[in-house]
Amino acid sequence: MAIRGHKGLQQLLSMAKSVNSFLGPMKSYKFVFDQTTHESILTCSAFRLLENLDLTSAVGQLFNETIQAHQKSYKTGTTTLFFMVGAWSSAVQECLHLGIPVSLIVSVMLEALNSCIGHVECLQVFLRSQATSDCTNMKAHSIDCMRFSASGDQVKCSSEQKNISLPHVSNVRTTFECPAAFRKEMSLQYTGTNVPKTQTYQRKRLFHSRHLAEELSSFRDVSEKPQTSTLNNETLDGLAKGLAHGYQPVMDLVKKAVILQCAEIKENLLDKSSFNISRLETCSLPGLSEEHTTVSTGYTTLVPPESAVAIAHLNGQPLRILLVDGELTERHRHLGFNNPDNIRMVFEYAGNEKHNLEDSWIGRAYEKIIQANINLILVRGDVCPVLLKQCIHRNILIVTQVKQNILQAFSECTGAEPVTYLTQMNTCSVGNEAFVTLCTKANSIIEVGQKIVISIKAKKLNLITTILSSRTPATMQAIEDQFWTCAYRLHHALHEEKVFYGAGAIELLCISHLQKLVQDPLKSYKANDSTQFHCLSSWMTESAAYYRAPIIRCLAKGLYKYISVLLCNMGKFLSELDSVTFIENELQNIIQNSSPTDYIRDEYSKKVLFIDGIGIPVTSQSLPVYDNVIPKQEAWRRALHLVLMVLQTDAEVITNSAVHNQILLSESSNGEYLFL
Amino acid sequence: MSRVEAKKPSVCTTGPMNIQSVRDSLSVLHGVIMSCYGPLGRIKQVHNGTGGCVLTTSQSSALFNSFSVSKPVAKLLVASIRNHISCFSDSGLFAASLCCYLVDHFFNLNIARHTVIKVSRSLLNMCISYLSADDCACKVKVDFNSSKPLLCLIRSVVSSKPACMLTTQEADYISTLILKAFICTIPDKSGPNIVLGKSVIVPIEGHSVSESSVVPGLLIEMPEFCWSRSVPSSGLPFAEIKLALFSISLSGDLCDTGEGTLNILNSVDTENVMLDQLLILGKKLVEDRVNFLLCQKVVHPSLKQYLKEHSVVAVDRLGAALMEPVSQMTGAQPIASLSSIPDTCYGSLQGLHKMSMGSKHYIHLIPTGNSVCSFVLCNRNETSLKELMRTCEAAERVLQLTLKNPWVLLGGGCTETHLAALLRYKSANMHSSGLTELNCTAAEYQLVADCFCISLEALARNLEHDGGEMSIDLQMGHCWSAAPDGAVDFHCSDTGQQCGCGTHRKLEGLKCSALGSRYEPFCPQGSTEKQLYPKSDKFVFDCFAAKCNALQVAVNTASLILDLSYVIEDPN
Structure with a gap:
């Protein structure tokens, strides 16, 4: 049963190979041709491709479910998810070949990814250009203030910043009495998974997550902000261009639509509540x-x-x-209206009345x-x-x-x-x-x-x-x-x-962070309780320190592959060897620099990567490329979860007796199937 | 006229079942179960081969309820495990695996089967009486003044399901939420007829686990566009709310027409008649000052419009699952008729609010008491979410069992090795009176006891899936995990820092032996320290009632299988 992990991962890898050309701003269309119905569709998006493929295996169905769920929630980042599933499947297979135990691979990779995601928060670009740190002009009700941050360029990775990752208004207390059981509890120590262990924050209201927002009928204007600081049209322009990723003409349409919609509501005011x-x-x-x-x-x-x-x-x-x-x-x-079947209409008079x-x-x-x-x-x-x-x-x-x-x-x-x-x-x-x-x-x-x-x-x-x-x-x-x-x-x-800086900036920072983790394992390892293997009595807790390095290197390899394919697709390099050389150079620069985040921010905020619809880099304009934050992080997490889930799955149980007969009759079982 | 077919006669096996066929039928099932056992176990995907959803799980409740086995012996085992799981929801894999090991080892013996069965029963009784005794060294009393032992217990349940894909912090967080939801269901006042409240799980897909929470009252999903159609322009009522709960369909259709045909004159418009009745009902509700209507099925749009005009909020499509919690929480009795509604069947609520999470919107019913709470559970994808839901339900059941029987057993394989060591010691020093009672020789007794102990030890070893070794220490009988290819020597040099359940640290002078090898029988001692939890909070505990019952189920089912001779099958 140990071989199964390879098989599932192999399937994932072969499915994910097809989207290499979808990555980056220059996408090549693909035809999906159905041999039975002779229909074909043309697509350059990962989820449409998967929608039209026949996925008969259980692993394929899991893959489809992951992609469709991501598409439904975010509608973007699906290609990243698709690609990373393939990249990390091959990375995990490499770990297996090295003989690393499965449970360790799962635990170390999850922890390393969490650490990466926590680290790259430094590279976020905040869209508000003004700092509004005081809430004195808020209403006197006990509405917790939304904390805004200073402009992205001056922000350092401080604990202040980490706490404001989501701009929701937290719960407004009303007069309802909370039951005795809840009142008794004291504040709970909660460490979010994105936050490094050294920063914990007290959660005051236990039974409402910070994301569960209550709307009260008496407070209709709860979302009103104290200042009407806005994103002006120029910033919107830069944002739209940076997020276009090659769909420039279509993005222009979106921009026009957004401006039109906001103009209906307020003049020149564009913030998150006006774009619906x-x-x-x-x-x-x-x-x-x-x-x-x-x-x-x-x-x-x-x-x-x-x-x-x-x-x-x-x-x-x-x-x-x-x-x-x-x-x-x-x-x-x-x-919900059910017409019962056993009713019969009886006509009083026979005759010509045509009812x-x-x-x-x-x-x-x-x-x-x-x-x-x-x-x-x-x-x-x-x-x-x-x-x-x-x-x-x-x-x-x-x-x-x-x-x-x-x-x-x-x-x-x-x-x-x-x-x-x-x-x-x-x-x-x-x-x-x-x-x-x-x-x-x-x-x-x-x-x-x-x-x-x-x-x-x-x-x-x-x-x-x-x-x-x-x-x-x-x-x-x-x-x-x-x-x-x-x-x-x-x-x-x-x-x-x-937003994040795009064009591989985040991935580069992650790789350098992972490399640092590898070089400095024992010191940071013992200090952090969260990085210990979850099953404390197992022998793997001790050996984890030694296996960590190859596992983290394999995780970094997946990100490496992503950047190299992306750079090739962007047209910057002609072959994968050139792009790999470039990545190595960048990593060297990052290591030598005292502050990697500053270096990347400098490099990528003025990236000359604006390519128009026909593929010619327009060098006169230098605009940064952007990526969305949460869709990207979620794409990574979901990709890794899928790969690790398939890694830990070692058998398929098929319950249909019809299939049972089919297998008995076919001669190609080859010992692949065992009967319960 | 219906088709009549002759009934085929039953078929009986030609001779008594031979051992090999029994072994074969159980071996595949055993292989599947063994690989799922424990927190480091592997996951299985269950599907029906022709498309449809894929169940990815390592939990016994999901696996056994979806298996379809064809061999009669395996069917027997699956049925008895399903029975255990339906009562206890935990230790299902333990019971199934132990049963398979016992059957396998007992068949190897050259002793008369009825003797084997008798001796195994006596060994089981010895185990149970030891576990029930006060001085048992592998159980710990649960002190309900502190949350730590309960949290350890819940954490052991939650972290033993790898398909949930939880990190350590997320597992800790979910454990605290489960405990909180459980405490919510415990009534405030004591007295006769105490009924535990309910905690309803509200699953939300697509968010991170750390966004889960527990809220008092119930959450009913209402999509965005329903809000403007059901909520009157004066907003949600915010003071004392009178509530009517309907279990019949208010959609205006003739639902109960019975059998046979109904003849209706064409001048009678049934829908109009029904709608008139519904509007009369609506008038009565408005007169009775009801401000909230809940219906299990669908409400007719015209009735909804009428109620909205009269400031009554109507929520329909509640579903059968929520009827009981609503009734318990509000005191409303489900109304099953359209007329003659007594005043006593209305319920009350303290408040109504709107709650949103991402793109999902809920109406939040806030009760006056605290018997019902909602557990908002989030996970990234549907598979892990379903697994997490099952895990939370299992953990709740474990807590209820522990409330009744306030003990926990040491987990991580330590109880099994401890019991094995004890049984070996006792069987080596068996009194002749006991032997005459059982009508067997000392040698026979020793052999059966040996098999029993080997099965228990094999179970403990089964927790290891990555090639490591397990050893047992020769003082307290706990199990220790060691790296593969390491030197498993007398001095435990290569083992982990703590034993399987976490209660003992590796000390100087600890002597151990590889699990499964022969060692000198010794009487395992208990821990010298009485207070465990102030030291640390990372123990592994198992549910006492579930494990004891699992032990009994395993041994009884193994005895039953040993006793089988013929199989009679009905092919119809």
């Missing part, structure tokens, strides 16, 4: 030329061309709007809509075609397939409360001041795939739609993915209010 990513939408027009790509306020969508007459009539008038969270069909019932439930429903629905004087209906699902036609004759526009967040946005700005059934309509359900227009380009209606493009606006609507178009429909999905990746990168950067 759930109010960003895209509308894809495959097949049309790129000139149609624009960013505009309001909701842009596609409707059947029959609606054009109604829209022309409604153009320019303020409209009464109804929001339907359901379907406008006779059959629709709300979720058509649907017709009577349509009649009643139409009546209700007309009576309420509604001009525009946004429906989450579908609409009955007959009703649609009738409404169009009366110049009432119905838009279908509207997403939940868009309904929410319209509900907030027009005051209309979404209804599930038309019978629920009352004065609160109808909103005002909505406007609809046809989208035109050079005085002609934009048409794609037998639908026309329209735009719905409302007063104070903070919804921004970006129209994406591409002459080659195959790249449409890729462009949409790129848009969302860029949007989320900006969102994370603004939300966390910090």
Whole structure:
């Protein structure tokens, strides 16, 4: 059973090799071709690649689950995760070849990664340009102050800084009595995993984690900051360019969308509360030329061309709007409504009366809509075609397939409360001041795939739609993915209010830190309780000191590989040998320098790495490349956790008896399978 | 007309079962279990081969509940272990592994099986009576005035599951949270009919473990868009809250139509009738000044709208699992009809708040008492989160058992080696009266006792998965771990600094012998110091009740398997 670890790691390694070309700003597209259905997709993002692969092994499924979970939470950094899984799988295999026990590999690698992540916090760039350290102008309530830091360049790694990693307002005490059991406990010593052992902080309120934020109905403005220090447009520009990583044109669109959205709310104020990513939408027009790509306020969508007459009539008038969270069909019932099967309708009279439930429903629905004087209906699902036609004759526009967040946005700005059934309509359900227009380009209606493009606006609507178009429909999905990746990168950067220097800066610092750990093992080892092997009575606690060095070196190798592939892909070097030489030189420089963080900060804050869409480095501009903080750290952690989990897995148990027969019948078992 | 097939007759094995086939059927299962044992054990992936989710775990509760075995002897073992786990949730792998070792070693003996069974029972009784005695050297009394022994116990449970991927600090933190949640469930006042409260686990994926916490009351998930639809414009009620709890569906459908067909005249609109009834119910709730409605199933949107207009917050889709905690916490009795609701079935709450964590939003129900708490558990991915959930449930069960029986056993293999040393000593000095009672010779007794002790020692050795060696010290009978290829000599030069459970440090003059080799029987002594915990807080403890029961289950199941002769199978 000992061989199993290799097998699982081998599978991970072979899967992860495919994304080498996705790393860095110059990505090569890949086709994924399905031999059974003869469909293919074009992609340059790691998670779409994995989505379309057939993963039959258990390890493959675990891998997929990790990638999809990361994609769902962060929408960026997936390629880093994918790549590091491969890099660290081969690193761990090397450790196994050296004969290092599995439990030690797990324990030392986890601890080394934690130490790295704690160390690189020094290289964070904070986005606020002003220091606001006092909270005297806060309200007199016991709101704990958000502590801001000074500008990134002067900040040293101080304990002050480490405590403010997350800008949440901590809990506001209310008058509710906490139960006796909680009151009894004294403050708890808690050491966060990111913080080096020497700095611990007392947690005052035990039963709420610092991340569980309570919103109280009586404190609506709890998130108001004492100062309105902002990120001005120039900084946003630099931030956006640094985070683009090769998607410059798409990032420009995102930037425009963000500026538009914030302009709706406040003039020239851009901070993390004004950019709301759930109010960003895209509308894809495959097949049309790129000139149609624009960013505009309001909701842009596609409707059947029959609606054009109604829209022309409604153009320019303020409209009464109804929001339907359901379907406008006779059959629709709300979720959770179960029609029992054993009911039979009995008609009193036989004869020519054609009872058509649907017709009577349509009649009643139409009546209700007309009576309420509604001009525009946004429906989450579908609409009955007959009703649609009738409404169009009366110049009432119905838009279908509207997403939940868009309904929410319209509900907030027009005051209309979404209804599930038309019978629920009352004065609160109808909103005002909505406007609809046809989208035109050079005085002609934009048409794609037998639908026309329209735009719905409302007063104070903070919804921004970006129209994406591409002459080659195959790249449409890729462009949409790129848009969302860029949007989320900006969102994370603004939300966390910090970024890392990119282009391998963090990885270089980590490698030098790990090298230092290797050289100085015994001294720092015994001092730190947290670095001891978790099973104190095992023989490995003693031997850990001797095995640490090769394990940490292997961990560093994974990061090394990442930088070398990244540098090759960036176009800086032609071969891997050149990039490795460069990395070695940099590491030497770092070691000789008295403060590695200062050195890296100097080097990478003026990196001349701005490459435009066609791959030519534009040397006249020197802008730093940035990376998001938490998505990157999480990508590393998840990659390492997956690799170590697979390392510790030594057998698969298959429970299906059908598969059992299959294995018995097939002749290629080769002793691979044992039966329970 | 339904198909009728002739029933196939039962099939019986042609002769008594032979030893080899029994051994074979258990060997694979044993191999799987052995490799999962302990904090350094390996993880297994269980799936059904045709897609679907993959279960990655090393815990006995998850493994045994998902295995499907075909061989009858293995089925017997799995069934008896499942039974043990359902009551105790701990020491499942211990019981299964010990049983397999016993079966394996007993089959090697050339003694009549009924003698073996009798002697093993007597050895078991000796173990249990020793463990239950007051002067037992491998158990420690739990002092509930201090949190340290309980924390050690919980930490031992939490850190023995490698699939949770916890660092040492995270394991410590989770242990304190588990203890806190447990203390929450202990009622304030004593008296007759004390019922322990409940701690409901709320799993959140994607955050780090250090963001877990324990909050009083319950958390019910409510997505962002539900807030504006269910919460009235006056906000959440913040004073004394009257609560109505419904267990039937308020979605306006005819749910209980029974069997057979229902004929309805077309002029009767069932949905309208149901909706009218629901609105009458809503009116009654408003008249009774209820401000919070909870429903296990779905609430009709029209009813929700009506309630919102009248400042009643409605939360639906509670699910069956939360019904009991809500009822316990608020005193509300679940209402199962649409009319004639008595006043006594309403409950009360102290407050309602909104809580968010990342992208998840919850409504927080704050009770007046403290019987129910929510354990917000976070972990990075779904696999580790599920494993952590199981671990926390197991730890809670262990705490409940310890509350009933306030002892813990020394873990890390020390209890097993201690018991083995004791049994060897006692069997070497066996009285002839005992032998005549059992109707066997001294030699037979010695052989069976030897097998028993070897099995216990093999279990202790099983904690080592990375090639190391284990040895036993010849004074107190605790086990010590040593590096592989080291010199396992008389003077314990190559062993770790402390014994398996952490109570003894390596001292000068400690003599030991490799575990599994022959040594002179000695009477293992207890520790001379009575107070252990003020010294350090890194001991390894095991749950007393679970381990004793596991011992009994193992020996009884092994005896049962030894006693098997024929297998009769029903192929239908």
